[in-house]
Amino acid sequence: MKDQPKAYVIGFTGAPGTGKSSLVDALIASLRKLDRFVAVIATDPNSPFTGGAILGDRIRMQRHALDPRVFIRSMGARGHLGGLSLAARESIRLLGAFGFDPVILETVGVGQSELEVAAIADTTVVVLTPNLGDGVQMIKAGILEIADIFVVNKADLEGHHRALTELRSMLSLSNVPGAPKAWKPPIIPTSATRSEGIDELWAAIESHRKYLASTGRGERLAAERLKEETAEVAAEIARDRVRRALAEDPALAERLLEEGTPYGTAEEILDRKR
Amino acid sequence: MATKTAIRPVRIVLAKVGLDGHDRGVKVVARALRDAGYEVIYTGLRQTPEMVVDAALQEDAQVIGLSIHSGAHMTLFPAVVQELKRRKATDIVVFGGGIIPEDDIAALKEKGVAELFTPGTPLQGIVDWLRKRFPEGSR
Ligand code: B12
Ligand SMILES: Nc1nc2c(ncn2[C@@H]2O[C@H](COP(=O)(O)OP(=O)(O)OP(=O)(O)O)[C@@H](O)[C@H]2O)c(=O)[nH]1
Ligand SMILES: [Mg+2]
Numbered sequence: 001m002k003d004q005p006k007a008y009v010i011g012f013t014g015a016p017g018t019g020k021s022s023l024v025d026a027l028i029a030s031l032r033k034l035d036r037f038v039a040v041i042a043t044d045p046n047s048p049f050t051g052g053a054i055l056g057d058r059i060r061m062q063r064h065a066l067d068p069r070v071f072i073r074s075m076g077a078r079g080h081l082g083g084l085s086l087a088a089r090e091s092i093r094l095l096g097a098f099g100f101d102p103v104i105l106e107t108v109g110v111g112q113s114e115l116e117v118a119a120i121a122d123t124t125v126v127v128l129t130p131n132l133g134d135g136v137q138m139i140k141a142g143i144l145e146i147a148d149i150f151v152v153n154k155a156d157l158e159g160h161h162r163a164l165t166e167l168r169s170m171l172s173l174s175n176v177p178g179a180p181k182a183w184k185p186p187i188i189p190t191s192a193t194r195s196e197g198i199d200e201l202w203a204a205i206e207s208h209r210k211y212l213a214s215t216g217r218g219e220r221l222a223a224e225r226l227k228e229e230t231a232e233v234a235a236e237i238a239r240d241r242v243r244r245a246l247a248e249d250p251a252l253a254e255r256l257l258e259e260g261t262p263y264g265t266a267e268e269i270l271d272r273k274r
Numbered sequence: 275m276a277t278k279t280a281i282r283p284v285r286i287v288l289a290k291v292g293l294d295g296h297d298r299g300v301k302v303v304a305r306a307l308r309d310a311g312y313e314v315i316y317t318g319l320r321q322t323p324e325m326v327v328d329a330a331l332q333e334d335a336q337v338i339g340l341s342i343h344s345g346a347h348m349t350l351f352p353a354v355v356q357e358l359k360r361r362k363a364t365d366i367v368v369f370g371g372g373i374i375p376e377d378d379i380a381a382l383k384e385k386g387v388a389e390l391f392t393p394g395t396p397l398q399g400i401v402d403w404l405r406k407r408f409p410e411g412s413r
Binding site: 046050052053054055 | 283304305307308309310311312313314315316317318321322324325328329332333334
C-alpha cells in the first residue's frame, strides 16, 4: 500500500455553469506541457425520478480525447448518499496505480456533493463567477469552509472586479471556525475560455500541496479519510445484507412489519452468520 | 432482487462525426434517453471515429449513437465500426440517425450498424429499441 503510486487529488466544485469543466480543460493543457498524466472524474447528478443523466462535462475537454495520457471518465452521482464518494475513491486509487497524477474530480456544487468532494480531494478549488446574482452574498453556507483555493472565473466579464473585492472583504470578515490558520485560501482570477490565470491556479495548487506535506496535515487527513472510507464501505455492505435478508426471508420481513422494530431486526440480521 | 446500488444504467456515448453542425436532433435524443433512465455522454460536434471510440472506451459505454446529416454516413458509420474492431471492442453497439436515405440503411446494417432512425422518428421508438436491446440494463 505504502509503495503504491498515489495520485494527488484536486477537487473542483461550484454552482452550475461557473466554468469548472472549462477550467479543468485549460488545466489539463498546462499539465500536459509539464508532461504529467492527467485523469479527470467528472460527476453530474442523475435524475432522481428516472435514474438517467446527461453527463455533459466531457464535451468541454474532448480536445484531449486522443491523448493517451489524459483519461476522462464521467460519472452519474446516482442520487444516493455516499455512493459517489465510494465509486470515485475506488477509481482514484486505480488511476493512481496506472500512473495518473493528478486526478481531478469535478462536481456540481448542489446539495451535499461539494462536501463529498472536499472529503476526497487533497486540494479543493471552489469556482465562483461575477454573475452570482446578488454578488457573493449568494455563496452557500459551508462553501467557504471547504475551499482551499477560490477561483473567480470569467474574468473577461463585467462585474469581475466587484466580485473579487466582495469576496476578499467577505473572507477577511469571516473567521472560519475550525479552519487551520496557517493556510489562507488564495483568490485566483481566471478566464478559462481565454486560458488566463491557469498557471497562477496551478501555482496555488502546488503551494497548497507543499503546505499539506510540510505541516503533516496531509498525512493526518489521509489517515482520517481512510478510516472514514472504511466506515462508509462497512455501512454499504451492511445495507446490502439487510436489504437482501429482508427480500429473501419473507417471514422475517413480516415480523418486522408486525413488530415495527427496525433496530432489533437490523441487529438480528447483522448478527447472523454469513 | 437487485439492491439500489447494483442497478447500473446503460451508458451511451452520443456524437456528431465529421463536418456537420446539425445538432438539434442529437440533443433532443440525448434528453429523451436521459428521461428514459440512460446515462448519456454527449461528446459534441466535429468528432473523428477515433475520438468517439476512445470516449466510449474511457467511459465504459455499451452503446455509441452517431448523428449524421452531412451525407457522409456511408464512410463515417463503417469507420466507427472498423475502429471498434481495431480496438477489440466489438461488444459496443453502434446505432444512429440523421439524414440517411432508405437504400443506405440496409447497406449500413450489413456493415455492422445495429439500427438507424431518420427524421420524424418518434423518440419513444428509439427508447423502445434500446429497451429491447438491453432488457436488464433499462429500468
Ligand atoms: C435545422 C436545419 C439546419 C440548421 C441546423 C441547426 C442546428 N443547430 O441543428 C442550420 C440552418 C444551421 C442548417 C445548416 C445547413 N444545412 Co440544414 N437542415 C435543417 C433541417 C431543416 C432540420 C434539421 C433538424 O434540426 N431537424 C429536427 C431534428 C429533431 O430532427 P433530426 O435531426 O432529423 O433528428 C431525428 C432523427 O434524424 C433521429 N436522429 C438524429 N440524430 C440521431 C442520433 C441518434 C443516436 C439516434 C438514435 C437518432 C437520431 O432522431 C431525431 C428525432 O426523430 C434539415 C431538413 C430536415 N427536414 O431534416 C436540413 C438539412 C439537414 N440541412 C441540409 C443542408 C444541406 C445544410 C447546409 C449544408 C446548408 C448550406 N448549404 O449552408 C448547412 C450546413 C451547416 C453545417 N455546419 O453542417 C440538408 C442535408 C442534405 C443531405 N445530407 O443530403 C437538409 C436535409 C435539408 C435538405 N433537404 O437539403 N440546417
Ligand atoms: N465568458 C466566459 N465564459 C466562460 C468562461 N469559462 C467558461 N465559460 C462558459 O460558461 C459556460 C459553462 O462552462 P462549463 O465549463 O461547462 O461550466 P461548468 O461549471 O463545468 O458547468 P456544469 O458542469 O454544468 O456545472 C460555457 O458556455 C463556457 O463557455 C470564462 O472564463 N469566460
Ligand atoms: Mg462541468
